[in-house]
Amino acid sequence: MSAAAERLSDPSLWYSTNLIGLPSRLFGSTTFNDHPQPVTIHGTRETHPGLFRLLALCASQQEAAEVFEHYMQLQFGLGKPQAEDSPAERRRFKTSYLKLLQGWGFDANNAQGAVLKGWVESRFGMPPIFHKGALDRFPSAAWTGYLEEKMNSRFHNNCINLQLDVLFEYCQWSLTRFAASGRPTLTLWRGTNNCEEQLVEGSLRQRDCVMRLNNLVSFSQSAERAGEFGDWTLETEVPRVKLLFFPGLLRDRVLNGEGEVLAIGGCYRVHARYG
Incomplete structure (x- = not known):
């Protein structure tokens, strides 16, 4: 190339x-x-x-x-x-x-x-x-x-x-x-179908790889909930400093029904699970 x-x-x-x-x-x-x-x-x-x-x-x-x-x-x-x-x-x-x-x-x-x-x-x-x-x-x-x-x-x-x-x-x-925990990151999950297009390093067979996510991306607070949105479930650590929204931030119940977290994207180390 x-x-x-x-x-x-x-x-x-x-x-x-x-x-x-x-x-x-x-x-x-x-x-x-x-x-x-x-x-x-x-x-x-x-x-x-x-x-x-x-x-x-x-x-x-x-x-x-x-x-x-x-x-x-x-x-x-x-x-x-x-x-x-x-x-x-x-x-x-x-x-x-x-x-x-x-x-x-x-x-x-x-x-x-x-x-x-x-x-x-x-x-x-x-x-x-x-x-x-x-x-x-x-x-x-x-x-x-x-x-x-x-x-x-x-x-x-x-x-x-x-x-x-x-x-x-x-x-x-x-x-x-x-925030109750002093950890700098949150463990979050994301359901997706287009893993191959996002792959940067490693392979899905290895399960642990690096993916480039969109510049703003939704995560779920539970693996079960994330699994409803795609065949693949990605588990990753998201820095708190990248969060734009989390459930309970606002009085309005916007996005709260799905426990959705919005975060700035980029490259993430993920553990991928199929099904």
């Missing part, structure tokens, strides 16, 4: 600049997963000091979730339309982090999923490798569709990337404050 062809076929070589102060290729590697370090999106906590002062007073995750929800409603105008609002304002679709999470729960390959993957790309420098099709060549029809959906003005009329920045920092704050 020529050097040019290799660049086109290896998404890890497309990693770009980010807002976390670490090389994107390092952040998306098994080396980082083996030795995770704290990560923050530059400027987010400094821009919202009032939120984190209020969170520091909370004694439970539920209380923190109430504070976070109220803050986001005020900061980004996410509350119900008021009588004094103009007709145009009452009709205006206001994108929110909750609507994106709800959309992801229905289908990670819909427009909401594209916006979330685009946020990961812009903040962590990691492009997706799949959206309705493999994003292994550029340009391609799959890439065009992804770019159109992730930049759709319907989802970018209310500072959606900034909302997701705050959600990520709130998630990280919650894990530091309320």
Whole structure:
């Protein structure tokens, strides 16, 4: 394979600049997963000091979730339309982090999923490798569709990337404050059918291998639940610093029914089990 062809076929070589102060290729590697370090999106906590002062007073995750929800409603105008609002304002679709999470729960390959993957790309420098099709060549029809959906003005009329920045920092704050275990990683599972396409090192026969997962990926908290979503069940250690969402983070029951955890992807060491 020529050097040019290799660049086109290896998404890890497309990693770009980010807002976390670490090389994107390092952040998306098994080396980082083996030795995770704290990560923050530059400027987010400094821009919202009032939120984190209020969170520091909370004694439970539920209380923190109430504070976070109220803050986001005020900061980004996410509350119900008021009588004094103009007709145009009452009709205006206001994108929110909750609507994106709800959309992801229905289908990670819909427009909401594209916006979330685009946020990961812009903040962590990691492009997706799949959206309705493999994003292994550029340009391609799959890439065009992804770019159109992730930049759709319907989802970018209310500072959606900034909302997701705050959600990520709130998630990280919650894990530091309320996580019962001091372990830097969580054991999580993922059900899938397309293992061969994601394989980077090793083989499925060996069961222990390295796979390149999408830049934002869903995990389950139990192997049994994960097994409902594919013939193969992948077990892996996910750094807490890569989590965007976990059940109980919010009062809204979005994604809670399936015990779904959202994490930044990249290369992971996995133990694969068939059936």
